[in-house]
Amino acid sequence: MIRNIVDWLEERTGIETAIRSFLYEEIPGSSGWHQVFGSIATFLFMLQAFTGIMLAFNYAPTPGEAYNSLKYIMMELTGGSLMRGLHHWGSSMMIVVVVLHMCQVFLWGAYKKPREATWILGVVLLLLTLAFGLTGYLLPWDNRAYWGTVVTTKIAASAPLMGPYIEHLMGSDGSIGVVTFTRFYAAHVLLLPPLTMILIALHIFLVRKHGVAPAAIETLPPKKFYPGQVYIDTVGIFASFVLLFVLAVAAKVPLERLADPTDTSYIPKPDWYFLFLYELLKVFPGSLEILGSFILPGLAVLGLFLVPFLDRQKLARLRQRTVAFGVLILAAMLWTGLTVKAVVDSPKPLELNTELLDAPQLPWQEMTPEEVAGIGYYRKENCAGCHSPGKIGPDLTRPTARKTAAWMIEHFKHPQDVVPGSAMPPIRLNDSQLNTLAAFLLQLTPQNASVIESTPAFAVDGAILYQKQQCGGCHVVNGSGQKLGPGLNGVALRRSKNWIQENFLNPQKMSPDSPMPPYKFKPKDMEAITSYLLALPKV
Amino acid sequence: MDRRTFQLGSIFGLWALMGAAMTTPALIYLLFPPKARKKTDFVEATDLKELTVNAPEEVVFRRNRADGWKVTSEKTSAWVVKTAANQAIAFAPSCTHLGCAFHWDERKKEFICPCHASGFSADGKVLSGPAPRALDRYQIKVEGTKLLIGEVVKG
Numbered sequence: 001m002i003r004n005i006v007d008w009l010e011e012r013t014g015i016e017t018a019i020r021s022f023l024y025e026e027i028p029g030s031s032g033w034h035q036v037f038g039s040i041a042t043f044l045f046m047l048q049a050f051t052g053i054m055l056a057f058n059y060a061p062t063p064g065e066a067y068n069s070l071k072y073i074m075m076e077l078t079g080g081s082l083m084r085g086l087h088h089w090g091s092s093m094m095i096v097v098v099v100l101h102m103c104q105v106f107l108w109g110a111y112k113k114p115r116e117a118t119w120i121l122g123v124v125l126l127l128l129t130l131a132f133g134l135t136g137y138l139l140p141w142d143n144r145a146y147w148g149t150v151v152t153t154k155i156a157a158s159a160p161l162m163g164p165y166i167e168h169l170m171g172s173d174g175s176i177g178v179v180t181f182t183r184f185y186a187a188h189v190l191l192l193p194p195l196t197m198i199l200i201a202l203h204i205f206l207v208r209k210h211g212v213a214p215a216a217i218e219t220l221p222p223k224k225f226y227p228g229q230v231y232i233d234t235v236g237i238f239a240s241f242v243l244l245f246v247l248a249v250a251a252k253v254p255l256e257r258l259a260d261p262t263d264t265s266y267i268p269k270p271d272w273y274f275l276f277l278y279e280l281l282k283v284f285p286g287s288l289e290i291l292g293s294f295i296l297p298g299l300a301v302l303g304l305f306l307v308p309f310l311d312r313q314k315l316a317r318l319r320q321r322t323v324a325f326g327v328l329i330l331a332a333m334l335w336t337g338l339t340v341k342a343v344v345d346s347p348k349p350l351e352l353n354t355e356l357l358d359a360p361q362l363p364w365q366e367m368t369p370e371e372v373a374g375i376g377y378y379r380k381e382n383c384a385g386c387h388s389p390g391k392i393g394p395d396l397t398r399p400t401a402r403k404t405a406a407w408m409i410e411h412f413k414h415p416q417d418v419v420p421g422s423a424m425p426p427i428r429l430n431d432s433q434l435n436t437l438a439a440f441l442l443q444l445t446p447q448n449a450s451v452i453e454s455t456p457a458f459a460v461d462g463a464i465l466y467q468k469q470q471c472g473g474c475h476v477v478n479g480s481g482q483k484l485g486p487g488l489n490g491v492a493l494r495r496s497k498n499w500i501q502e503n504f505l506n507p508q509k510m511s512p513d514s515p516m517p518p519y520k521f522k523p524k525d526m527e528a529i530t531s532y533l534l535a536l537p538k539v
Numbered sequence: 540m541d542r543r544t545f546q547l548g549s550i551f552g553l554w555a556l557m558g559a560a561m562t563t564p565a566l567i568y569l570l571f572p573p574k575a576r577k578k579t580d581f582v583e584a585t586d587l588k589e590l591t592v593n594a595p596e597e598v599v600f601r602r603n604r605a606d607g608w609k610v611t612s613e614k615t616s617a618w619v620v621k622t623a624a625n626q627a628i629a630f631a632p633s634c635t636h637l638g639c640a641f642h643w644d645e646r647k648k649e650f651i652c653p654c655h656a657s658g659f660s661a662d663g664k665v666l667s668g669p670a671p672r673a674l675d676r677y678q679i680k681v682e683g684t685k686l687l688i689g690e691v692v693k694g
Contacts, residue, residue: 047561054565058607065608072573072608079568231546238553245560 023230027212029220031229034108035212036236037101042200043237044094047244048132049193051087059139061185063178066141067258074255085248091133093244095273098129106307107324109315110213116308118206121199123304128196130273135188137271138181146259147268149184150176155281155293175261216317265457276338279345363448364455365537367440368480369472372463372532374440375455381427381437384452392423397446408438436467462532465525474516477536485516490538500530573607581680581687584629588684590621595643595650595661597632600688617677617688618643618650620661625684630663631675631691641674650674 010016058077060069073080102122105111111119138149153176157167164173171179223229260266270278280292303310311324364372378384386393403411407418412434415424427434466472472481475488491500499510504526507516521529540548584600599616617629618641630650634641639654649666650659657668664673678689 050561050565054568057569060608068608076573076608077568078571078574079564082564083568227543227546227550231550234550234553238557241557241560 022208023224023226025208025211025225026222027225027229028214028218029222030215030218031212031223033232033236034104035229036233037097037104038207039233040236040240041094041097041101042204044090044097044240044244045196045200047241048087048090048094051083051090052189052193054083055087056189061139061182063141063181063259066139066181070140070255074253081253082248085251085253086244088253089244089247089251091136092271092273093240093247094129095133097240098126102126103328105213106328107321108213108215108318109311109321109324111308112213112311112315113308115206115210115213118203118210119308120305121203121206123301125196125199125203126304127301128192128199132188132192132196133271133273135184135192138176138184139188140255141181141259142254142256143259143263143266144254144256144269146176146261147263147266148270149180151268151278152270153180158290159294160290216315264453264455272339275342276335279338279342282345362454363451364459365535366478367443367451368478369463369466370436370480371440371443372455372459373467374436374438375451376460376464377429377433377437378440378452379460381429386424396441397444397449405435405438405442408441409434412437432467458528458531459535461525461528462530465521465529466532469519485514488533489536491536492534493538497530497534500533501526504529581678581689583685584617584688585619585686586684587621587625587627587681587686590619590627592621592623593661595620597642598629598686602688618674619686625681627679627681627686628662629677629679629686629688631677633675634670635665635672635674636668636670 006016055073058069058073058080060066070084074084075081105119105122134152137152138145149172153167153170153172156170157163157172159166167173169183171177171183257263269275277292277297280296281289282292284290284292364375383393383396385391387396389395409431411418411422411424412427412429415422415426427437429437466477471477471488474485475481476483477488495503503510503516504519504521506518507514580603582600582602585596585598590596595618597616598619599614601612602615603610603612616632618632619627619629621627632640634652634654634657636652636655636657639652641650641652641657641659643649644651647658648661650661650663651657652659652668652670655669657670658666659670659674660666663676665671672693675691675693677691680687680689
């Protein structure tokens with residue numbers, strides 16, 4: 001019965017012959033476990049397609065709903081967090097496996113004539129894999145997605161010559177919103193998958209056309225692909241599947257807060273496989289940045305494409321390919337070094353480079369703690385909601401809006417008593433907080449108005465604590481405060497973060513004669529005030 | 540067991556295992572209802588004082604419905620038949636055949652579906668046409684003279 005159906009199909013489609021010739025292809029006797037990665041990568045691609053389709057069944061691809069629908073998938077649908085977990089970790093695993101596949105081909109010299117085109121297609125597939133990662137990163141529309149993409153698109157927009165066009169293409173001129181989101185989604189689900197499928201098919205076709213690359217010296221007779229190598233590939237695929245499944249079940253998949261473009265305290269970070277590029281940017285400051293953002297990565301990709309043309313020697317045995325090993329180890333060390341540095345650096349991003357302290361770089365660094373704390377209250381009370389261009393309230397940066405502190409405080413408490421008919425609601429802060437707010441507003445000018453947006457959250461939080469604890473009763477910062485204790489400008493040049501934190505907890509341990517009382521801050525507050533102090537410029 | 544048999548067994552066994560490990564959760568994911576779903580609340584639809592006994596009336600009211608990841612506030616209607624001073628039946632507004640909106644035919648004294656001419660009596664029973672079962676009813680509560688409408692129960 002089955003035989004009859006197969007025969008019927010075979011006669012009309014030739015499918016049995018096709019499968020047979022695929023499975024019973026001859027491969028070199030040296031083939032084995034080192035060649036599993038190509039199959040695993042293909043398998044992972046199909047798995048990504050499957051879980052991606054599953055997610056798409058319940059995912060609404062607009063910034064307004066993406067986050068909520070993803071939360072619904074993860075929280076309310078049975079198996080939803082598994083699907084997202086598989087898709088999330090699958091993307092990382094895909095990159096690992098694709099890179100391992102390239103390393104294997106590179107070490108074994110399998111890109112040599114006549115397999116140059118196969119290698120070039122492979123490099124294109126690597127770039128497509130990275131493009132999947134880049135576009136997929138935005139789709140959860142949480143803070144991580146939003147801010148990560150802000151940085152990515154800004155880097156792309158700084159490209160020489162093409163920058164503005166790339167920016168336009170990504171719909172990110174000005175800011176990230178519906179247009180960018182939709183384009184990233186379309187690329188992720190409509191453009192990249194068929195393109196990748198076609199190129200994988202071509203890649204496999206070329207592998208078949210030239211045959212699996214033999215070793216330099218084949219000692220064993222050729223063998224059939226099936227079942228020996230298929231068994232090996234299956235075990236490899238199964239091992240990666242188990243690992244991925246365990247990750248998807250056991251490891252937490254990040255879903256942060258909903259994307260918040262006003263969150264000035266958020267520190268964007270790309271996914272781990274792009275961290276080295278992110279770190280590379282820091283290596284080249286200022287006008288050299290383009291080296292790290294385009295020239296070096298561009299050269300690296302160009303180098304990858306040219307590998308088969310740079311190495312034209314006759315294939316040598318694996319052990320004799322010392323240059324290939326050397327290049328790979330060097331690349332791995334560079335990658336690891338940059339990635340580790342990025343990971344080590346990023347938990348304490350609040351600390352500023354001490355060079356910055358030589359002269360005030362940012363406007364808030366020149367302000368007194370009281371004024372910086374005032375920014376905090378300005379934000380907390382959402383003053384900008386009314387006092388912005390085009391809004392109902394007057395422009396507070398104009399000199400004519402400036403009154404005395406006493407007038408302001410009275411106006412904060414009873415707006416309508418001071419300005420009849422004012423639409424302003426009374427501000428519910430205590431007197432010292434209102435004083436602080438007034439101190440800031442007295443300093444506000446059109447030139448420094450950007451501090452309202454640009455001052456980092458740690459500085460504001462730190463300054464509020466500084467005010468609350470009345471540190472200015474003994475210390476001077478930017479010319480404000482009493483000189484009983486040491487001035488705190490440029491303290492980062494004299495003391496370490498640890499020293500300062502120890503000193504808060506137990507001042508007499510650090511400096512025996514100090515009259516300073518101990519301060520037992522909560523960890524979050526400790527972090528904020530130390531970071532603030534460390535960022536104070538040298539006078 | 541020779542080497543070849545072991546390899547063949549492993550190939551088919553492992554692929555079957557992986558197939559099952561993917562299709563089972565995928566089916567659960569697609570078919571199981573969402574967790575944490577709140578029951579639809581009862582909402583006030585009309586005042587029974589305004590209705591006449593045995594004169595079916597279409598009542599439109601607004602309610603919140605959980606719809607996937609959102610709660611939608613939507614307009615819904617019910618055909619309310621007051622049966623006694625403080626008693627009523629509320630029919631869901633769609634025919635049990637293919638879901639068309641039916642209406643009350645005052646002359647024939649029955650609910651008529653315009654699509655395939657199903658007819659229902661004032662208490663929802665099928666009188667004619669292809670409808671497979673009686674009209675679906677809303678769960679109701681009467682508080683004083685106020686009629687509160689809840690979820691639809693199959694007729």
